[in-house]
Amino acid sequence: GIVLGCGSNEVGQLGLGEGVDTVRDPALVEGIGTVESLSAGLAFSLFKSDNGLYVAGNNFYGQLCILDNDVGDNVMTPYKLVNITSTTVVTFEAIKTSSFIMFDDGTVGACGRNNFGQLGIGDNLDVKLPDRPRAGVAVIPSGLPIIKLGVGPSSESAFFINSVGDVYATGSNDRGQLGVGDNIDRNLLTKVNFDNSVKVEQISTSGDHALSG
Numbered sequence: 561g562i563v564l565g566c567g568s569n570e571v572g573q574l575g576l577g578e579g580v581d582t583v584r585d586p587a588l589v590e591g592i593g594t595v596e597s598l599s600a601g602l603a604f605s606l607f608k609s610d611n612g613l614y615v616a617g618n619n620f621y622g623q624l625c626i627l628d629n630d631v632g633d634n635v636m637t638p639y640k641l642v643n644i645t646s647t648t649v650v651t652f653e654a655i656k657t658s659s660f661i662m663f664d665d666g667t668v669g670a671c672g673r674n675n676f677g678q679l680g681i682g683d684n685l686d687v688k689l690p691d692r693p694r695a696g697v698a699v700i701p702s703g704l705p706i707i708k709l710g711v712g713p714s715s716e717s718a719f720f721i722n723s724v725g726d727v728y729a730t731g732s733n734d735r736g737q738l739g740v741g742d743n744i745d746r747n748l749l750t751k752v753n754f755d756n757s758v759k760v761e762q763i764s765t766s767g768d769h770a771l772s773g
Contacts, residue, residue: 563589563598563607572636573603573617589616592638596646600713601654607638608652612645613661614638621657622688623672629689655715656767660697666705668697668720676716677747678731684747701749702726710763710770719763719770720749727752727760727772735768 564586565574574580575589593609600606604617604624615624620633625641650662658672658679670679671687671694679687680697687695700706702722710719710727717731717738728749729738736743739752754760754772763772 561595563592563595565589565605568603571603571618571634573600573605575605575614575616575636575638577637589638597651599652599654599711601659602656602713604654604657606652606654606659608646608649610646611640613641613649613652615641615659619688621673621686622692623654623657623659625659625661625669625671625694627689627694651709653709653711654713655711655718655765656713658716658718660709660711660718662706662709666700666707666723668706668709669694670697671695673716674747676732676745678716678718680718680720680728680730680747680749682748697749701728701751708762710765710772712765714767715765715770716767717765717770719752719765719772721760721763725759727754727763729770732767737765737768737770739770739772 566583566586569576569580592607592614593611595609597608607614616638653660661669674686681695704722706720708721720728730746733745760772
């Protein structure tokens with residue numbers, strides 16, 4: 561369907577163009593086709609539509625997953641990502657300053673800030689141009705496809721549920737929000753152990769806690 565946005569557009573996060581700093585009534589975001597899903601991070605937005613993946617807003621850490629070196633830190637109108645077919649993408653999700661693209665084969669791409677290891681790629685280096693425009697989340701320990709992501713717009717952690725219901729986590733863990741029994745950050749997917757009677761179907765995260773159900 562259509563997308564309406566309101567609030568701050570100082571860095572283009574609503575995709576409404578230059579000269580529009582604040583919108584107090586819902587305004588139509590144009591040029592993105594028929595939108596199937598959307599996700600908002602800190603000062604940036606992601607859209608999955610019938611004709612591609614679009615991004616807008618702040619790109620300081622590379623969180624918009626753009627491959628073009630000529631694009632600056634702020635993208636004021638929706639920008640279509642190249643080399644990605646939307647029909648192969650299950651979901652396009654944002655956390656605070658990072659993004660994840662989950663594909664229909666169960667693999668996950670990641671980009672943006674990685675200071676806590678939230679991208680799950682085995683190090684704490686940001687994924688951004690010119691050196692690392694996009695990265696694949698490190699091999700899922702079980703080798704099974706991922707079917708769902710657990711994220712949140714203020715989160716610097718991420719969760720992954722595979723096809724048999726196992727849950728893995730990575731990123732910031734200073735408050736124990738990964739649920740792995742300590743408060744040590746992770747930069748590789750680490751299994752979260754639940755009681756055998758628990759089947760996790762969804763996870764939502766914030767900056768200092770996580771919920772599963």
